[in-house]
Amino acid sequence: MLQIIISGIVVGSIYALMGLAMGIIYKASEVPNFAQGEMAMISSYIAFVILAVHGYGFLFAFTGAIAFAFLLGIFFEFVFIRRAKNPNILSLIIITLGFQMVLYGIAGWKFGSDQRRLSLPFSDRKTYNFGDVVISELGLATILAAILLMLVVWWFLSSTKTGIAMKATQQNSMAAKINGIPTNKIMSLSFGISSIVGAVAGLFIAPVTTLDPNMMWDPLLKGFAAAVLGGFGNLPGIILGGYILGITENIYGYYISVEFKSVFALLVIVLVLWVKPSGLFSRHHTKKV
Amino acid sequence: MDMKRDYYEDVQFLKGAGLKTWFFLLLVSLVVFPFIAPSYYVYVASLIGVNIIVVLGLNILVGNTGQISLGHAGFVAIGAYITVLLQSSGIPFPVALVLGAIIAALFGVVLGIPALRLEGPYLAIATLAFGLAIEVIIGRIDLFGGHMGLSVRGADFGFTRIINETEVYFLILIPLIISGVAARNILRSKTGRAFQAIRDSNIAASAMGVNVARYKTMSFAISAFYAGIAGGLWAVLIGFINPGQFNFVLSIQYLAMVVVGGLGTILGSVFGAVVITLLMLQAESIQLIPILGPMFEWFSETFMTRSGMPNITWILTGLALMLIVIFEPLGLYGLWIRCKIYWKTWPF
Numbered sequence: 125m126l127q128i129i130i131s132g133i134v135v136g137s138i139y140a141l142m143g144l145a146m147g148i149i150y151k152a153s154e155v156p157n158f159a160q161g162e163m164a165m166i167s168s169y170i171a172f173v174i175l176a177v178h179g180y181g182f183l184f185a186f187t188g189a190i191a192f193a194f195l196l197g198i199f200f201e202f203v204f205i206r207r208a209k210n211p212n213i214l215s216l217i218i219i220t221l222g223f224q225m226v227l228y229g230i231a232g233w234k235f236g237s238d239q240r241r242l243s244l245p246f247s248d249r250k251t252y253n254f255g256d257v258v259i260s261e262l263g264l265a266t267i268l269a270a271i272l273l274m275l276v277v278w279w280f281l282s283s284t285k286t287g288i289a290m291k292a293t294q295q296n297s298m299a300a301k302i303n304g305i306p307t308n309k310i311m312s313l314s315f316g317i318s319s320i321v322g323a324v325a326g327l328f329i330a331p332v333t334t335l336d337p338n339m340m341w342d343p344l345l346k347g348f349a350a351a352v353l354g355g356f357g358n359l360p361g362i363i364l365g366g367y368i369l370g371i372t373e374n375i376y377g378y379y380i381s382v383e384f385k386s387v388f389a390l391l392v393i394v395l396v397l398w399v400k401p402s403g404l405f406s407r408h409h410t411k412k413v
Numbered sequence: 414m415d416m417k418r419d420y421y422e423d424v425q426f427l428k429g430a431g432l433k434t435w436f437f438l439l440l441v442s443l444v445v446f447p448f449i450a451p452s453y454y455v456y457v458a459s460l461i462g463v464n465i466i467v468v469l470g471l472n473i474l475v476g477n478t479g480q481i482s483l484g485h486a487g488f489v490a491i492g493a494y495i496t497v498l499l500q501s502s503g504i505p506f507p508v509a510l511v512l513g514a515i516i517a518a519l520f521g522v523v524l525g526i527p528a529l530r531l532e533g534p535y536l537a538i539a540t541l542a543f544g545l546a547i548e549v550i551i552g553r554i555d556l557f558g559g560h561m562g563l564s565v566r567g568a569d570f571g572f573t574r575i576i577n578e579t580e581v582y583f584l585i586l587i588p589l590i591i592s593g594v595a596a597r598n599i600l601r602s603k604t605g606r607a608f609q610a611i612r613d614s615n616i617a618a619s620a621m622g623v624n625v626a627r628y629k630t631m632s633f634a635i636s637a638f639y640a641g642i643a644g645g646l647w648a649v650l651i652g653f654i655n656p657g658q659f660n661f662v663l664s665i666q667y668l669a670m671v672v673v674g675g676l677g678t679i680l681g682s683v684f685g686a687v688v689i690t691l692l693m694l695q696a697e698s699i700q701l702i703p704i705l706g707p708m709f710e711w712f713s714e715t716f717m718t719r720s721g722m723p724n725i726t727w728i729l730t731g732l733a734l735m736l737i738v739i740f741e742p743l744g745l746y747g748l749w750i751r752c753k754i755y756w757k758t759w760p761f
Contacts, residue, residue, distance in 0.1 A: 156534035207739045213533040214481055215738045218672050221665060222738070225731030232724035233717045345545070348538050356534060387549050390542035394527070397539050401530040 126257050128374050134263040135346075136370020137270035141325035142347020143354065143362040144274065145318040150356045151294045152314035153205065155216035161344030162227035163200070163319050164326030165337060167193040169231060171327055172242045172335055182245050189327060190320055197319025201312045231337040239334035244327070266328045273324055274363060277317070281359075290314060342386070346373075349389040353396055355403025364405065443586060447579040455578045456650070457694060462585040463647045464686040468670045469596045469679065470639020475668070476677030477600060478632040479612030480528065481537050484544025485667045488637040490659035491517040491547065492644025494557055497565050497654060506568040506575075506649075510588075514641030521637025525630035532615075544664050552656035562655025565648045575649070585646050592639060597679050599635065608632055609677075666693065669734055675746025684745040692726055 142160065149157045171189035174180050180188075204219050205211075246265040251258050281287040292300040293310045301307050325347070326340055333339050350369050354361030369389060377385040396404060447455045467489060474480050495513035500506055524543050528536055551557045567576030568584055575584055599605050607628045610618035619625045648654045666689060674685020695702070702709075713722050741747045 150534065154533065156537060204735050204739065209739065209742065214475070214479065215742065217481060217534070217537055218668070218738050219735050221668070222731040222734030225665070225727045225734065227731075229724040229727030229729075229731060232727065233713070233721040236718045236720045345541075348541075352535065352538055384549075384553070387546055390546045393538055393542045394546075397531060397535055398527050401527075401535060 128378050129371055130257050130259055131263070132371035132374035133367060134259075134266050134370070135374065136367035137266050138325050138329050138343055138366075139346040139350045139370050140363040140366025141270055141273065141321055142343050143350035143366045144277065144359060145322035145325070146347055146351050147354075147356060147359050147362040148277075148314055148318040148321065150351070151359070152290070152311055152318075153216065155205075155213060155220060156348065156351075156356070157318070158217065158220040158344075159200065159223040159227060160318070160322045160347070161326075161340030162224045162231070163193065163196055164322040164343075165340040166196065166227050166231055167319070167323035168242060168326040168330045168335060168339075169235060172240060172330075175242070176240075186327065189323055193319040193323035194316040197315035197317070198312045200319075201315035205315070206308065206311070228337055235337070239336045242327070242330040242335045244331050246331075262328075262331060269324060269328060273321060277321065277359075280317075286310075286313065346370075346389050349393045352393050352403055355405050358403070358405050361403065361405030365403070440590075447582045452578050455582050457691075459578070459582045459585050459650050460647075460694075461687050461690045462582075462589045463643050463650060464667075464670060464690050465683055466589055466592050466643040466646070467640050467667050468674065468682040468686045469592055470636040470643075471667050472671050472674075472677065472679075472682045473596060473599065473608065473639075474632050474636035475671050476675075476681075477605065477612060478608040478629065480629065480632065481533075481668075482540045482633075482636070483537050483661070483664050483668065484524075484540040484542070484547070485636075485640055486659040486661070486663040487544040487547035488517045488521060488640035489644040489647065489663070490551060490654075490656070491520055491637075492641025493648040493654050493659075494551060494563070494644075495641075496645030497563050497648050498556070500565075500569050501563075505571045506645075507570070510642060510645040513645045514638045517641025517644065518634040518638040521633040521635075522630055524637075525633030528633065529626050529629055541661070541664075544659075545661060548656050548659050548661075551659075558655070560656060562653060562657075564653050566652070568649045581650055584649065588642055588646065592642065593679065593683075596639075596682075600679070604628065604631065612677075666730075669730055673733055673737055673744050675744035676742070678743070678746045680749070681744050681746035684749070688745065689730065692730060695726065 142164075145160050145164075146157055149155065149160070167189045170192045171185045174185040174188045175182065200223055204223060205216065208215055208219060244262065244265070246262040250261045252261065252264060279287075281291060289300070289305045290310050290313065292303070292305055293307045297307050300310075325343060329343055330339065346369060347366070350366035351362045352365075353369060354363070354365030356362070369392065372392070373385060373388055376388050446458060450458070467485065471482065471485050474482055492510075492513045495516050496506075496509045499509035499512055504512070524540065527539060531539055552560050557563070567574045568581070575581060600608070607618070607623045610621065610623050611625055611628055611632075615625060670685035670689045671682065672685070673689055674683065675681025709722065709725060737744050743750070
């Protein structure tokens, strides 16, 4: 049982990171970013190219991929999201879907649909034992990296001046502008940061699955489910939602049926939305006219 | 110019003699088309027809009611499977088709009920989940042929069986015209105006006495009905259905057709379905385009991979989606209107 929970926490970390990435963008611009998974996928490919094709070290590849993800996020916001005329949510969702298609196409064009292997220095064969719980080195690294990243994001949002400016922009962008916050830059920055969070999730899931253009589809969906579970506007809720989803999914897969494991997340989404339309941990706010 | 003198002139189905002539010419050319075109193009036209039916329905939901659906492939799948199963159990095709569409519409109501309280991203994810769940569930049930799918042998009318391309073309053309006229009439009726009121402002609509719950559910049901009809026709057209066809990508393609064509317009649905269907069919033979083809080929070999070339259609569709939302929110229909106004008022 404990073993199942631990492996649930490993996948849960990935889901939580994806959910967190979507949550950051949602808080900034009220749009669920469907391109999140593909942005992470392209960043993982960048790591692969640096690592396997050019033969540089892991640390260099990792920072390269992160830097690329940051720039990609900013590029996306600056070139497409910002240009939309009087945007409503529908048109923004469609822009993210379009960007997803473009990135998917580029990855497929450049790398074909062959499955490649991204090898991190953490192996998934080497294992550690804690009592009677076994955890692979990669799993341990995933959990630690996720927690570290979450702490960094939390520190950034609550303690730095830029982070507080981000919060202010999310709450009332007009008032923030009046107070001298460059809201456009803050918006770009939100996309950049969210892209980094997503890319880390991608880098840690690529060695487990394989590196191909479809690899982020499932994590994206699960991240989405985590975000819905926790309530989109509530970042700690999203993280909790990710871990809950990872653990329950694993328990479900172990005790009931592996076959329908992928439907389980969907079922969770629909049930939660049926009972609480704004997620488990956030209050339902009614819109004013 | 063309002044309206009374109300009935304003609500006429076709306004003015010019439009009537064009409509008649269009009908004639659609009827003549399969007898003069090569059979592959008849197939392509039929495929476009099926997609137009889906897009007409989806446009009522997305463009006119302002709800998003990322799971429309699910409704198409329900329509296709129910029609095929009923037909193979001996029910004549037209009855099976309508029953399949009604069952799809019931699913639309079921999805519409939770959708009443959801908006924006939550609705998107709920419909997405629905579409994916339908795909997975159909793949696991033996009655539906599992992952292997079901094969369809034409449309069985009891006394005759429609199987060749020209006949299937007309089998699709008739429901297509009916559904186009129906969509136009729905949108001009009280129901259609209620849809648009909900799109423009949920709260204002309910304050004006529009029953938001009822009309939102109705919009989902109508749009699912259209998708169901299209599903049954599609199954007959390609002669084979399996769960993999009705995936998320298909839902996105339908949405792309709506957006590229023009949100909330009938003519836009037609434009979008034609353009995106042709673009997707072109995917396999992108190097055959006259001048661009060799250029793409050279670019692929130098910088990208040869085997990944069909992916260019993804890039083009994605770019088209983004650029249209950014620069021309009414899509191809908006461009068409602009050209029309430009020529009408020329030289001013």
